[in-house]
Amino acid sequence: MRTLNERPDVIPLVAEVFREFGYEGASLSRITEKTGLGKGSLYHFFPGGKEDMAKAVLDEVGAWFEREVFAPLRDDAPEAAITRMWDTVISYFRSGRRICLVGAFALDGTRDRFADAISRYFVRWIASLRDALVRLGWDPADANQSAEEVVLGIQGALVLARATNDESLFVRTIDRLRLRLEPRKGAQRPRARRGA
Amino acid sequence: MRTLNERPDVIPLVAEVFREFGYEGASLSRITEKTGLGKGSLYHFFPGGKEDMAKAVLDEVGAWFEREVFAPLRDDAPEAAITRMWDTVISYFRSGRRICLVGAFALDGTRDRFADAISRYFVRWIASLRDALVRLGWDPADANQSAEEVVLGIQGALVLARATNDESLFVRTIDRLRLRLEPRKGAQRPRARRGA
DNA sequence: TCTCCGTTGTACCGATAGGTACAAATTAGA
DNA sequence: TCTAATTTGTACCTATCGGTACAACGGAGA
Numbered sequence: 001m002r003t004l005n006e007r008p009d010v011i012p013l014v015a016e017v018f019r020e021f022g023y024e025g026a027s028l029s030r031i032t033e034k035t036g037l038g039k040g041s042l043y044h045f046f047p048g049g050k051e052d053m054a055k056a057v058l059d060e061v062g063a064w065f066e067r068e069v070f071a072p073l074r075d076d077a078p079e080a081a082i083t084r085m086w087d088t089v090i091s092y093f094r095s096g097r098r099i100c101l102v103g104a105f106a107l108d109g110t111r112d113r114f115a116d117a118i119s120r121y122f123v124r125w126i127a128s129l130r131d132a133l134v135r136l137g138w139d140p141a142d143a144n145q146s147a148e149e150v151v152l153g154i155q156g157a158l159v160l161a162r163a164t165n166d167e168s169l170f171v172r173t174i175d176r177l178r179l180r181l182e183p184r185k186g187a188q189r190p191r192a193r194r195g196a
Numbered sequence: 197m198r199t200l201n202e203r204p205d206v207i208p209l210v211a212e213v214f215r216e217f218g219y220e221g222a223s224l225s226r227i228t229e230k231t232g233l234g235k236g237s238l239y240h241f242f243p244g245g246k247e248d249m250a251k252a253v254l255d256e257v258g259a260w261f262e263r264e265v266f267a268p269l270r271d272d273a274p275e276a277a278i279t280r281m282w283d284t285v286i287s288y289f290r291s292g293r294r295i296c297l298v299g300a301f302a303l304d305g306t307r308d309r310f311a312d313a314i315s316r317y318f319v320r321w322i323a324s325l326r327d328a329l330v331r332l333g334w335d336p337a338d339a340n341q342s343a344e345e346v347v348l349g350i351q352g353a354l355v356l357a358r359a360t361n362d363e364s365l366f367v368r369t370i371d372r373l374r375l376r377l378e379p380r381k382g383a384q385r386p387r388a389r390r391g392a
Numbered sequence: 393t394c395t396c397c398g399t400t401g402t403a404c405c406g407a408t409a410g411g412t413a414c415a416a417a418t419t420a421g422a
Numbered sequence: 423t424c425t426a427a428t429t430t431g432t433a434c435c436t437a438t439c440g441g442t443a444c445a446a447c448g449g450a451g452a
Contacts, residue, residue: 022304024220028440039441040400049441104303106359107295108218115361122359145372148356152369153345156352160344163302163318165311173348176341224410235411236430245411 007045007056010035015057019101023054023110051113054105058117061101065125073128078136085129086178089154096161096170103155125151133181146180153177203241203252206231211253215297219250219306247309250301254313257297261321269324274332281325282374285350292357292366299351321347329377342376349373 013035017026028050032038037045046052068088072081093100102121105114126147133143153173161170209231213222224246228234233241242248264284268277289296298317301307307314322343329339349369357366 020305022218022220022306024218025305027438029438038401040402040444043441044399099303103355103359106355107300107303109216109221110218111358119360122356148365148369149349149372152352152356153348154352155355156348156350159299159302159351159355160318160348162307163299164315169344173344176345223408225408234431236414236432239411240429 010037010045011056011060014053015060015101018054018057019099019104022104022108023050023113024108026050026054054110054114055117058102058105058114058121062117062121062124065121070124070128073132078132081132082129082181086174090171090174093154093158093170096158096167099158099162100155103158122151150177150181206233206241207252207256210249211256211297214250214253215295215300218300218304219246219309220304222246222250250306250310251313254298254301254310254317258313258317258320261317266320266324269328274328277328278325278377282370286367286370289350289354289366292354292363295354295358296351299354318347346373346377 014031017031017034021027021030028039028042031053032042035042042053043049046056048055069085072084075081076084092098102118105111106118111118126144129147129150130140130143133146134140138146154177157170157173161167161173210227213227213230216222217226224235224238227249228238231238238249239245242252244251265281268280271277272280288294298314301310302314322340325343325346326336326339329343330336334342350373353366353369357363357369
């Protein structure tokens, strides 16, 4: 059995500090406090220092969503993948109590430093959701717009829920967005069908 | 004629620094650089230091929106006020190139410090937009939901536009949201009418 | 058991953080 | 013009910032 604290074990803890305080607010002292690791270990795992940590955290978040959400949306049965996406979103963001690290980084000066990772995260999310909708038979243009609306709505809901301290707003919004991707009931959205 | 730099003149400059770098990232040196004022003047205008500056900035933003957007939504002709809101939003946020200070503060640890001002900003926006919609004859429940959707959509659009560096996304989203408040064309939304 | 290498704690670095003290400069009012 | 209050620049304070150096520790393989 190796040491308890390997790099992959530490990253989620570091992520939590960045999420809570932002890039500038995440001081090394707060990170050592949260992780229980001294600077020695920290700089051993992340030779590039704070920027290295943030990069690792962004990569980890990106990889996590890729595995749990994006890939299923592209590769699995569309309906099941979309259901899975909503469950994942609700639990990952803890009903709105937890914010989106990538979205938070996008808003302040931190963005310029990690522009690539931040941009790719959202672009991939929209693209893979669009893909699932198209595979469901949606008109591609409609699929694109709705995917954009959904991802954008999630981010907006996170901002508003946290701003007003009202997590019911988050859940309510997710329910509304979810219905928007299930147009069977109202039959408003899809214009073109492919199969059967 | 008094000094060129009175407190009201300085606040917008300070606001720009907070907007650009976030609360933690807005160092006093960056603020002195932007405003051209030394620490002496800065602490003369804002005896409470950095926190005092941020409070003043939040108050100023809140008062500005109250005057330019919220009050018209409550008091003026609803249609004109809503049109005015959209114009203001587009120009204030510079087609998505500029972010929402209040939304950015809401996302990181800064929120706890200014929870009241942050919450009130969004609550008032939603409430006054709802008011305008009700005065337009909307069903109150629908008005509430749509107002929430709109404010939330603006915030989400700001996050996504900045994350993907795509200001067309912002404008596109605003156009879509704008249509949502003009249901004459499709006649989807309002269920109850009051007047004539 | 000894050795070796991944891991860790400690001490330290210069730079900058936010904030204070206060005298000099500037201004407005009489 | 003289005076009193406002406004400003400068020097300085301590705490903490991100980062480095390095010796001590630890367990696994020989």
